[in-house]
Amino acid sequence: MTAPLLAACDAGPDSSTDGNAVTLTVMYKNNELTKEHIADFEAKNPGININFIEYDGTRLNAMLASNEPPDFVRGAAVGSAAGNAQGLATELDPYLDKSTVLKKEDLLPVNDSFRWDGKRIGQGPYYGLAKDWSQDATLWYNKALFEQARIPPLSTTEPVSYDELLEIAKKLTQKSGGKTQVYGLGVEWAWNLWAPISMMILQQGGQVYNADLTETDMTTPQAVRALRWYVDFARAGVGPSVLDPAPDGADLSLFLGKRMAITQDGYWYGGNFAKESDEIKNNVAMAPAPVMGDKRVSPTYAGWGAYIPTNATHKNEAWKLMEYFMAGPPSVERAKSGWGIPGLKSQLPLMPQELPYQKQAYQTAQAELQYAGQLPDSPYIGGAGGWDPVLSKHLQRAIKNEITVEAAGRAITDEVNKLLKQGKDQIG
Known part of the structure; x- marks a missing residue:
């Protein structure tokens, strides 16, 4: 929100109207x-x-x-x-x-x-x-595509590491004639970069902001590792990215069309499958959020x-x-x-919990609740809306080898800190 400070008093729950409609x-x-x-x-x-x-x-x-x-x-x-x-x-x-x-x-x-x-x-x-x-970093996957690739399915109880996930995605990806027939993994790149990258930093025990939420440092080892994973993901071509966007900006059509083996979406994604064919309903499963580091953090993005x-x-x-x-x-x-x-x-x-996939997803979601945690929230930038254009711009440069991942981290730090300062100056 960019509106100025509003100073009206809160009348409280005892305030009353004159009885009119x-x-x-x-x-x-x-x-x-x-x-x-x-x-x-x-x-x-x-x-x-x-x-x-x-x-x-x-x-x-x-x-x-x-x-x-x-x-x-x-x-x-x-x-x-x-x-x-x-x-x-x-x-x-x-x-x-x-x-x-x-x-x-x-x-x-x-x-x-x-x-x-x-x-x-x-x-x-x-x-x-x-x-x-x-908890939006959880994973939905198509068991049939795992079977076709002769890869064991993801565990529905134990999280996979991000590094392991990328390797699995490479094995699941199918290309023919220079075109991708099946993507191994979708991360909803067009929707949000700030939240999953922040989560990766927290999972490693790092911090996104300083103590008073006025500055960030994306040159820390934890931040650079998170940025590098996204660069590696895009370069591997295993899923839609800024260089290879999904046709409609989302994973769903690819996933339902059996052209994506894994998509990183929250529990809510299961609502898409209830009225789909038995082929879909009988093959989808939900897995815990992947981890980068030793700390399980599985937050909501919104x-x-x-x-x-x-x-x-x-x-x-x-x-x-x-x-x-x-x-x-x-x-x-x-x-x-x-x-x-x-x-x-x-x-x-x-x-x-009526359908088998719903019961499985319910059990995974209940177990995941204990790791919900919270994403950091600075009042001076507003999360993904402020971060994502900056992240996308410099990640793209790193993916194209125009700059190193470390240089991207420095550039992101400089730009976001300028935005944070502007936001603090506006609020006071």
């Missing part, structure tokens, strides 16, 4: 908060009407900057530090403390990335809640949810929608769908 302005995605959900909420809450706006980041920033924000907004846990440092979100603890349906003790740790103590995430009050999430802006007009009504969306019928639908892990501990048993 209110219109709650909501900015979300219509495939997540549906017309049916809205109608159900309005029926259960007479006097509250919803004015729905399809989520649009540019429009949201304009509304925040003009002090006319929506009352309820879609937002990600990872990356929330920027908005919280600017005072854009309402503290939710007073509401949580009084709620009979949303309890702090029921919140899974993914919600901790929505917490902010004035300096960093992970502690202090909650400023948003996650609707669902996934953790989408919602927050209530500081200058929202109808906070009490927005909280009622928060309770309905996060703990009511929409949350039950989400949990049962397999399109993500719930944000509430009490809803974990609702995750689907």
Whole structure:
């Protein structure tokens, strides 16, 4: 968020309206908060009407900057530090403390990335809640392609190392006539570089930022090793990259078309397979996130949810929608769908286990929860949005042998530190 600091006071959960019907302005995605959900909420809450706006980041920033924000907004846990440092979100603890349906003790740790103590995430009050999430570095693979290549399948309980994964991907890759027929591994290159590289650094015991989150150093041994893996991956040609992008910018069509053996996607990816052919459903499996180093860290890259802006007009009504969306019928639908892990501990048993692949993925996901961890979040850059253009540019130079990996690390450090300084100067 680039809107300026908002200084309005939080009226708190005891503030009241004059008893007249209110219109709650909501900015979300219509495939997540549906017309049916809205109608159900309005029926259960007479006097509250919803004015729905399809989520649009540019429009949201304009509304925040003009002090006319929506009352309820879609937002990600990872990356929330920027908005919280600017005072854009309402503290939710007073509401949580009084709620009979949303309890702090029921919140899974993914919600901790929505917490902010004035300096960093992970502690202090909650400023948003996650609707669902996934540990996005886990692996989905096609067992049939492993069998064709005469390679043992990945373990669904023990993580593979990143180095081993690359070697396996090379064996799975099939090329003919100068074209790739089957990719060994997809890493959703077009979606996010910052999060997986940050995870690799954490797994080695390294740090992405300094103590006050104002500087990075991508020349450390841990950072260089992570960057080198991505360079080696692209040079090996085992999966889509900046030099060989996926046709539609994502792995799914390749994976469903049996043209990709492994894809690095979270638990949510399993939602794609429930209505596919038996050939797909009977051959997909989910494996733990790979590791680089001795420390298992398997975080979410986003953790989408919602927050209530500081200058929202109808906070009490927005909280009622928060309770309905996060703990009511929409949350039950989400949990049962397999399109993500719930944000509430009490809803974990609702995750689907009817199909064999769903049961296997459920077991792997449950075991993986203990390694969730948190990605670092500096309020001065905003995660992937600030990092990825810089990472992509210099990784591409290293892949083409225009510079060394070490030189790429220095260039990334210089550029990102400039962005961090700009962000700190803006926030103050």
